[in-house]
Structures are given as C-alpha cells and as structure tokens.
Amino acid sequence: MTSSTSSPPAESAGLQLKGITKTFGSFVANDAIDLDVRPGEIHCLLGENGAGKSTLMNVLYGLYQPDGGQIVIDGTPRQFADPKQAMAAGIGMVHQHFMLVEVFSVAENLILGREPGLVVDMKTARATVRELSARYGLPVDPDAVIEDLPVGIQQRVEILKALANDAKYLIFDEPTAVLTPQEIDELMVVMQNLRDEGRGIVFITHKLREVRAIADRITVLRRGRVVGQAEPGTSEQELARLMVGRAVDLSVDKEHAAPGAVRLEVSGLTVANAAGAVVVDGIDFEVSGGEILCIAGVQGNGQSELADALLGNAAVLSGRIELDGVDISHATPRQTIVAGMGFVPEDRQHDGFIGSFTIAENLVLNRYDRPPFASGLSLDLRAIDRNAVALRDEFDIRTPDVRNLGSSLSGGNAQKAVLARELSRDLSVLVASQPTRGVDVGAIEFLHKRIVAERDRGTAVLLVSTELEEVEALADRVLVMYRGTVVGIVAPDTPRDVLGMMMAGVPYDEAVALVRDAEQGEGE
Incomplete structure (x- = not known):
C-alpha cells in the first residue's frame, strides 16, 4: 500500500496545535506540544500507551480543556468548551472505545445530538446513512441495532457520525485495535479516500506496519512531549526506538519448547453463544506443560466462546474439559481459577x-x-x-x-x-486471549517475554490471537479454527498463504497443494 503526498497548502489553511499543555494534578500528560495537520494528508501520531496521544486529541475535540497553548483552525484561534463546539468547527473523532448507544439503531445514533427540534426526522436520518454509506464505501443498514453489529461495522457507524457533521479534520484514535486484518485493509482504503478528497486526518496508533503503509507524515510522542518527526520510509526499528527511547527487539527470543505432561485436554467440546447458537462444534485438542499452543483464525469463528468456556463462563453443551486430569467442564469461573487456570480476557475494559x-x-x-x-x-x-x-x-x-x-x-x-495479576500465583494453564490487542511495541515486547517465561516454568499456555505476526512469534504449535471447528494443527513456520487458506476453512493438505500450484503457475 502506498501513500501520496500533497503540496503544501496556503499558510492559513490547516489545523495547528501550538504549545498545548494538559496536566492532571502533578502529572503532565501534554507538555507544550506543537502539531499541525494539513488538508489532504494523513498525519500519524505515534507513541507508546500513556505517551499523551489520546489526551492531546481529547483537548482538540473539546473533551478536555488545555492548561496552556492554542488551537488554530484555518488561521483562526479557537476554544472548545465541549465536543459540540469542536464538531461545529469541523472536527470529527472516531474513538478507540466506541461512543455509541448500543440499544439504538444506526440511524438513531447518527442523529443523536443533532436533533433539529422536538420531532426527530428518522426518514431523513435513514436517508443520510444510506447516502454516506454509498459515497464512502461504508455499507451499513440504517435500521440495524448497534449491539447486534460486529465491531468492524460499529466502527463504520462511528466514521459515518463524523462525516454526517461534515468534518474537515478527522481524528482516528487507535481505530485498528479491535479489527481483523481484512477490516484493517478496508479502513485504510477509507482513510485514503477521505484524504484524497481534501480532509485532514490524524491517525493515532502504535502499530508500526500500519504507520509505514499509510502515513504522509509522522510525529512521535514520548511521555507527553514531541520527540521526533519521521518519514513514512523510516524503518520499524527506528520508529520503535523513537517511541520507547531505546532499542526494541521486535522479534521474540525463545528456545525450542520442551513439552511435559498434558495439562489441558479438550475433547468433543461443543459450546453455544448467548443466543443459544452452536459456535464451537465438537473440537479436540490438548496443551502440555512447557508449550504454547496458539489458536489462529479470523475473529468471530468461535475463539472467544472457546476461551470463555475454558474459564467456565460459557454454556458447554457437550464434551469434556480436563485440567490436570480433573473434569472442569461445568465448573464456575471461581472454581476454575482455584483449580489453577489463569485467564487474560480479550476485552480487558469489560472483563479484565x-x-x-x-x-x-x-x-x-x-x-x-x-x-x-x-x-x-x-x-x-x-x-x-x-x-x-x-x-x-x-x-x-x-x-x-x-x-x-x-x-x-x-x-x-x-x-x-x-x-x-494472573501470573502472581502458580498456574497449571494460562489462557491468554488477544493479550497484546491495543498495546504498543514496548509493552508487546515485555508481555511476550513474560508469556514465554511462563511457558518455560512448565505452564501450559493457550494463546488466542488474530495477529499472525504474534502467532508466528510465540507458537510452538498452531491450531486453526474456522466456524467453530478445528481445521488443523500445524507448525508455526507454516507459510502464511497456507495459514490464510486454512483460516478460510481449507484443510492443510489441500491448502499446501493450492499454494504449490499457484507458485508453479507464476513460474511458468
């Protein structure tokens, strides 16, 4: 994916943050930060979690009031007492944690806060959703209820809300943290289209590959200050060094596994979701002490419900779960924890x-x-x-x-x-679901080392991840799931093309043959 650059606009055009300072008690979250965003560019704001990126954007969006500094939009100094004033000035924000009313429809969320009077015109709201969806390639059903939509579609609604206010400058705050690789690619195309029609975009992220793929300019924050500017061609290692302030090992250094006795055994497990539909269908696998078994697959293929069932937090319809030879198939979460299971949930905000x-x-x-x-x-x-x-x-x-x-x-x-918390006690099994989702490179390096260290202590580790880089780096074996079934268990050095086909439901032998035939065809 390539990014285009735009010629410098007139001096008065653009969004400027000048010397923005924000404190919380004695803690300085933003320390005299300068940042400018030009129309028709994607300006990536890169930094560790806690570097001050979201705080800075919350100041711009009117959620926080700055203790110092100035906001200038197209040459005019502005002050925003609340987000409504920021929106009126042409600022839109797509939040990392969606600001949607889950029991409302898409159209109702779109019009919320923009009602012209006592009577809400839902017909116009629905038409607006359809028109914006078609214009920007973000298909959404206006009458769909938010809580029934997957997170990728919910994010589309957040974007449509900002576009409905005709935002000239759009802030995307960690927008890819909860998306699948396919949804990330779709979002990148949307952002490039918005840039190409002249909107200025601030893209807050910690994912180096995404930055290099889409940025026109890069600003790096560390501990509340701007510590550098970088070009999109800057190496991932150098970007990581700027973020963290030291060299970061982007690879995982681990010895070959030395598996011991089986500690977690799952046989014929069938699990239903909250609506009663079968989402895990008769799967079998085992994890030994001293190994990491990674579960790979596109989000929504039963991985989340499997992890919940292991903890005792989902309905097991049939099958058996054994921890150190003890049946915990119908144990409560408390009983499972006492039995020696550690659990890192995929949504720390709600469950962890x-x-x-x-x-x-x-x-x-x-x-x-x-x-x-x-x-x-x-x-x-x-x-x-x-x-x-x-x-x-x-x-x-x-x-x-x-x-x-x-x-x-x-x-x-x-x-x-x-x-x-989970590693502060002796464990038989550690179940870690999306353990580095929404986490910066410095923290990822640390978390990966601790997970490998736990494996080396003899704990059986079951890791669920939609990040193929993480699977390849940590796995001793890879279990691929598709529509609630096990497609196969393979080695971590299995080619990506083969893994990708398996994640679409193609058995291993057939996937290998298809990849081989494709390669031979290209060579002829």
Whole structure:
C-alpha cells in the first residue's frame, strides 16, 4: 500500500496545535506540544500507551480543556468548551472505545445530538446513512441495532457520525485495535479516500506496519512531549526506538519448547453463544506443560466462546474439559481459577479490569478472599498494597500510586496489570486471549517475554490471537479454527498463504497443494 503526498497548502489553511499543555494534578500528560495537520494528508501520531496521544486529541475535540497553548483552525484561534463546539468547527473523532448507544439503531445514533427540534426526522436520518454509506464505501443498514453489529461495522457507524457533521479534520484514535486484518485493509482504503478528497486526518496508533503503509507524515510522542518527526520510509526499528527511547527487539527470543505432561485436554467440546447458537462444534485438542499452543483464525469463528468456556463462563453443551486430569467442564469461573487456570480476557475494559477499583484492588481480584490478603471476613489492606507495589515494579506498570483508580492506567499498563495479576500465583494453564490487542511495541515486547517465561516454568499456555505476526512469534504449535471447528494443527513456520487458506476453512493438505500450484503457475 502506498501513500501520496500533497503540496503544501496556503499558510492559513490547516489545523495547528501550538504549545498545548494538559496536566492532571502533578502529572503532565501534554507538555507544550506543537502539531499541525494539513488538508489532504494523513498525519500519524505515534507513541507508546500513556505517551499523551489520546489526551492531546481529547483537548482538540473539546473533551478536555488545555492548561496552556492554542488551537488554530484555518488561521483562526479557537476554544472548545465541549465536543459540540469542536464538531461545529469541523472536527470529527472516531474513538478507540466506541461512543455509541448500543440499544439504538444506526440511524438513531447518527442523529443523536443533532436533533433539529422536538420531532426527530428518522426518514431523513435513514436517508443520510444510506447516502454516506454509498459515497464512502461504508455499507451499513440504517435500521440495524448497534449491539447486534460486529465491531468492524460499529466502527463504520462511528466514521459515518463524523462525516454526517461534515468534518474537515478527522481524528482516528487507535481505530485498528479491535479489527481483523481484512477490516484493517478496508479502513485504510477509507482513510485514503477521505484524504484524497481534501480532509485532514490524524491517525493515532502504535502499530508500526500500519504507520509505514499509510502515513504522509509522522510525529512521535514520548511521555507527553514531541520527540521526533519521521518519514513514512523510516524503518520499524527506528520508529520503535523513537517511541520507547531505546532499542526494541521486535522479534521474540525463545528456545525450542520442551513439552511435559498434558495439562489441558479438550475433547468433543461443543459450546453455544448467548443466543443459544452452536459456535464451537465438537473440537479436540490438548496443551502440555512447557508449550504454547496458539489458536489462529479470523475473529468471530468461535475463539472467544472457546476461551470463555475454558474459564467456565460459557454454556458447554457437550464434551469434556480436563485440567490436570480433573473434569472442569461445568465448573464456575471461581472454581476454575482455584483449580489453577489463569485467564487474560480479550476485552480487558469489560472483563479484565474494573476502572472504579484501585490498581491495588484490581491486582488481587483473583484471590482477594484468601491469605495473605484476607483473614476471615477482613481484608488486609496493607498486604494488598504491598502486593501491588511489588507487581508494579516487576511488571513495569507505570503509575505513581497503586491506590489510584484502575481507570487512570493507559491501555498497555492496564494489560500489564491483568497479566501481572494472573501470573502472581502458580498456574497449571494460562489462557491468554488477544493479550497484546491495543498495546504498543514496548509493552508487546515485555508481555511476550513474560508469556514465554511462563511457558518455560512448565505452564501450559493457550494463546488466542488474530495477529499472525504474534502467532508466528510465540507458537510452538498452531491450531486453526474456522466456524467453530478445528481445521488443523500445524507448525508455526507454516507459510502464511497456507495459514490464510486454512483460516478460510481449507484443510492443510489441500491448502499446501493450492499454494504449490499457484507458485508453479507464476513460474511458468
């Protein structure tokens, strides 16, 4: 994918942030940041989680008020007391965590906050959805209810909301964090089309490959400050160094696995989703201590429900799950955890972390009721705090105080905390579902090393990931799922073309033959 550059616009045209400073108590989130965005360009804002990227954009969007600095749009200084004023000035934002009312339809979400009077014109709202969908190649049913839509389609609705306000400058805040590779490719095309029609786009991300594929310009933030500018052709290693402030090993250094006894055995497992439909259909596999089995597949093929069933959080219709020889097929999540399973959920915001609890409290959610953190009905708050400080230091969880609310942590630090909590006790099995989703390269390097270290301790690791790079880097074996079934279990060095076909349901031998025939055809 290539990006086009545009000639410099007139000096007055464009969006400028001049010396933006934002503090939260003694913490300086943005420290005199300068940033400009030109019409007809994609300006990537790159940085670790907690670098200040989202805070800066929330200032621009009117969600936060700056403590210093100035916003200038097309030569005119502006101040935004709230997002409505920012939208009126031509600013649109596609949030990482969607700002949609889940029980409303697409059309209702589109018109929300833009109602012209007491009577809501739903006919016009539906027509607007259809017109924008057709114009920008973002097909969405106006009458579909948000909670019934997959995340990729929900993101389309977020984009349509911004376009309905005729936004001249669009902010995409970590837009690919919850998308499949196919949906990411589609989003890139949409962003390029918007750029080509003259809109200025700020693309916030930590994914280096995406930056190099689509950026016209790159600005790197680290700990609240601009630390450099880079060209799209800059190497991933150099971009990572700018982000983190040190050299980052983008590969995973691990020895060959030395599997021991089988610790997790799944046989004939059939699982239903919340609506009662079968989404995991009679699958078999096993994971031994000292190995990482990665489950690969396009999102939505039963991986999430499988992970939930292993924890005891989904309906098992038939089959058997054994942990160290003990049947846990119908155990509760609490019983499963006590039996020795660690669990990193794919959605930490909803299932892995409680933002209204302190960081220290979050770090004992799996054993708060047992010594040394509890005696009878009493909690030992000092022991809970000591545990949190120790885990903060060991796992590099960046917070000045473990008594701060969990919601104060950036995404990467929250994920470190979830993993720290699960690895703070002896485990038989670690189930990690999308463990690095929405996490920057520095945190990914750290999390990968800890997962490999857990394998080397003799724990059986089952890792679910839609990132093929992660699967290739961590797996000792790869199990490919398609529509709730196991297509095959293969080696991690299986060619990508073969894995891709298997992820579409093609058996291994047939996929190998198809790839071989295609290569021979190209060579003739």
